[in-house]
Amino acid sequence: MYITIVLFSFAYFNDHLALYDQTASVFDPLRSKLDINQQQQRDITIFLWDITSKERDWSGLLSSDANLDNQQQHLYKQQQQQQQQQQQQEQQQQQQSRSLKSLISSKMDDVEFKDENEKVCDVSCSFTNNHIDLPLSDYIVFDPSFIHRDDWRRSPINFPEKLPFQKFVLLDYFSKSQFPILADPRYTSLMDLHFNYSSDSTQQLSLACPPDPSYTTKNTTSLLLNNHDSKPWESRKGLVFISSNCKIGFAKSRINYVKSMKSIVDIDTFGKCFESTSTQSGNNRLPIKPTNINEIIKSNMKEFENYKFALTFENENSTDYVSEKVYSALYSGAIPVYMGSKNIDNWVPTGSIIKVSDYSSPIELANYLKKVIDDPKEYKKYFEWKKSELEQKVIDKLRMCINGFHSKCKMCKMANDVLSIKQLELKKGLTTTHSSYQPFHLQMQGKGDHIKVDSSKCPTCLDLSEKYTLMAWVKPTSFGDQRVIDKNTGGTIDGYNFDIQKATDSSRGIARLCAGGNCFSSHMSFSPDVWTHIAVTYSVNNEHVHDNKVNFFINGKKDIPQDFFNPTAKNKHPVLIGASNGAAIGDSGTYNGNIDNIAIYNRSLSNQEIINAMWNKPFGNEKDILLYFDFDVNPLHRETKGTVKDRSIYGNNGIFVAEIASQSDFKRWSAKQVKEWATKEVQVREEYAQMLLDNDVDGESIAVFTEADFGKCGIVVAPAKKLYLAAQQLLIKQQQQQSLSHQHSSSSREKSSSPSSPSCQYSFTQSFYSL
Incomplete structure (x- = not known):
């Protein structure tokens, strides 16, 4: 069995339904015999369209482990078993010696990087951005994050030919206010499946991802439960707010909310929406923009670990829309002050955050935060959840990480399950050892x-x-x-x-x-x-x-x-x-x-x-x-x-x-x-x-x-x-x-x-x- 999934990006209609040409990369339409044989080694290949390099892959699907292997289903693996066992032993030794100290600047016991439940997927699957795989892709997945929020009204939407065994899949983790094309039925009606943050989507995803794509769920759980002893209460500053979006979507409202809070309590701000404050040393510019979700979280943690509170305000107050901000704060030991999804309690440990919705005004919230800063006992109440095992609701969200093992395996299994016998026969017939299908x-x-x-x-x-x-x-x-x-x-x-x-x-x-x-x-x-x-x-x-x-x-x-x-x-x-x-x-x-x-x-x-x-x-x-x-x-x-x-x-x-x-x-x-x-x-x-x-x-x-x-x-x-x-x-x-x-x-x-x-x-x- 051989399945391919493609990620793709768009632009859209203009008022006259006239579309204009754009430049794109050129690729060789011919496959070599070696390429074909290599591809047939896996049941499923997931292809990211319009991603010219790993650096452009915000989802981290390419940056994280690109292969999910089912060794029992592939004899070619047995031929390499001895070499792989040796490599695995070396990797395990390296992994067991690793510490999260470099990421969170704290001392903690070594965590085990081996998770028996995250080794083998039911199907063999790989992720790639090699354009040669497009004609035989089973899922063609489109990602609107590569579209300018307005250009799609003037520029063309590019679609590949769709063969009978292929499905168009929309993958997005962004608010409709950021990307209005998500609300256009001319765009969404072409999709067969939809993967996003909503519980109603075909496959629900989350941004509860770790700072390192190699982490398993067990690793991430250990990171959440860490006490961060190397960054005690006394060494941390008060509040921090990071934002580079000052106008789009809900941005103006949250910026005004922060401005009101700043009249009561000091808030260090990073990004172009505010000037540097007196408590900050140097400028408030953000570092070079991270390339993927794991790097974004890692970058946020580097700033959040120096503060008691992190203002984690979403771009939109939509149900289930929970971005990486709140998890970045939880990983770094800062208390998230959250504004966003009404059902946020379903996504985070109980008692771990302060919700803006519980306060009648930004002034009331700022006064409360000022009180907590001066009261260590009140502050420590928000870490009681670390004394118990992590709740299952949070573990479930960690397993939904967009580039995590479980989400990727589920996506691959779904692609495998929906492929009918008739579709599979057609797909197999389009590739032989000597030639392949090309549109x-x-x-x-x-x-x-x-x-x-x-x-x-x-x-x-x-x-x-x-x-x-x-x-x-x-x-x-x-x-x-x-x-x-x-x-x-x-x-x-x-x-x-x-x-x-x-x-x-x-x-x-x-x-x-x-x-x-x-x-x-x-x-x-x-x-x-x-x-x-x-x-x-x-x-x-x-x-x-x-x-x-x-x-x-x-x-x-x-x-x-x-x-x-x-x-x-x-x-x-x-x-x-x-x-x-x-x-x-x-x-x-x-x-x-x-x-x-x-x-x-x-x-x-x-x-x-x-x-x-x-x-x-x-x-x-x-x-x-x-x-x-x-x-x-x-x-x-x-x-x-x-x-x-x-x-x-x-x-x-x-x-x-x-x-x-x-x-x-x-x-x-x-x-x-x-x-x-x-x-x-x-x-x-x-x-x-x-x-x-x-x-x-x-x-x-x-x-x-x-x-x-x-x-x-x-x-x-x-x-x-x-x-x-x-x-x-x-x-x-x-x-x-x-x-x-x-x-x-x-x-x-x-x-x-x-x-x-x-x-x-x-x-x-x-x-x-x-x-």
Whole structure:
């Protein structure tokens, strides 16, 4: 069994649902045999998306132990058993000699770093930020902490392709006031699971994490129960408040509360929200920002251990929202003065904190704290809980630490449990010892290159009439008459064609459907050079007259319905992708841009089904999907050169028709030049020779223009290697430059080009969408 989980980050919609490109890192889409074998050694791999290094991983999932092993399930472990036992003995010796003195500046008995309950997870699991694992990830986990709180309204949200065995998971431990995107249903509705601090979440997490990710629950318990004798009452200062958030969320209210308290009692403050106080030596700047939750707690402890009280005010007063602040204080021996969650008593030892909510005003609270500072007996009441065993409610929260063993193991087990047999079989089939699955999309140049659908296995499947759905992901470079799916005679409406037209604002585009003797256009528009999902449903001859409609959907949002009653006519034309039936090559109707996940359904989908289809690839056994082109490199479906594999059960495969030039290109060349170049040896780069083989469908010849028939744009069968290479040489300077320009300006969703298809006519690029 092999499972992967991916963590990811976003931005979102703008007012016009137009999205703009951003730059992202590029990764190699190819796996080596060694990589595959290494990955198969574990049941589950959890991948953190958009984390370029451990230093950017605030959750600490990468910084903490990255591997959870079940030795009984993996024979390869037995081969390394002797070496591992030796390493474990050395590690245990080092761990047993360790002391928490360096972290809390106190003397205490050595703690045992071995916990029999935290050695083996039921599944073998690893955490990584290697992008090569994305296509085979089972959980794709998104983390909004990498999104600017406002930029998501203007910038795109990036989503990977979603395969049938994958789930989108939202992982967050932040207040909605800090990250408003968490309150936007367009964002949250795409998630299958939600991991956060709430007791209602799929998996509840906490920030009750230790200062060192190597600590077990037993270690952290010992740290909490430590008496901190090296920092006695007399040596500690009064109150401290640390804050770097002065405006967002609840920040202004808590800052004002602290200001009122400061009129009664001295409070040392760290961060940019206050000036240094007279009791502080030096400035009040915070140290370099820690990289993850464990480092944050460790940094807080370094300051808190010098004070009797630590003001631990949350960013928001939400139930179950308890950050690391209160635990940092408890670990360091300071009494937390807490403002935040109403059910905080469920999260901390009984009698260990002072709650702001118990006092009518900041003045009353400040006077009480001033009293406690002068009364050691009153102060010691808040440490009575250390004389007993730690309560189970607190141990439970420690086990929920976001990067702790128990939380990580639970996440991995959940990923393993929800994977159905059907999903597992599909996933296993996508990776072999020699090749692996990689998602790509098709780049079309608008030079007559298109796909002709061969429906020989199901001759009448695509003869749509009363109810159907057409959809695709598109990223056009410009707008005009550009066919997406066409089964019409050019200049008439004797079938159906789904295309893109210019909007009233010529800089934007609209979707159009021509069928049933009429043409319909979407009211919503979209931008060029941005991935957009377009779909249309057609439903007539329904019992209820008001159900007879044509509906457009742009990025899953339903457009204004349009009433219609006529069925779609049938014809004998093949379905073309990216071109118009009967149109001259190079004329209007050819698609120019990127395209992916083209689908035809034999029924009218609902709005929710459209949204699901946007992000969920089909298994391939669905009876209602008549055609599905995803252009992916897939070992389950061996591709033949020049063939586009249909993932549906109907086998409506396509054939690439990659014309070498438009009519206007050839008009500029004289017959003498073409004839001369066609009969001489022409040296071209290796990839162009490969393109010849890819497009030479019958192995001997290819359709090209003749030098004698420019005006009529005639097609003849000519010797491939002569005429094709000659014409290709003429186009290298202009078309290669144009093709490279398209590829270099590709968005962050286009992470790599396929090394097997570097043609000027079309190329494959990594699929990665925005919404």
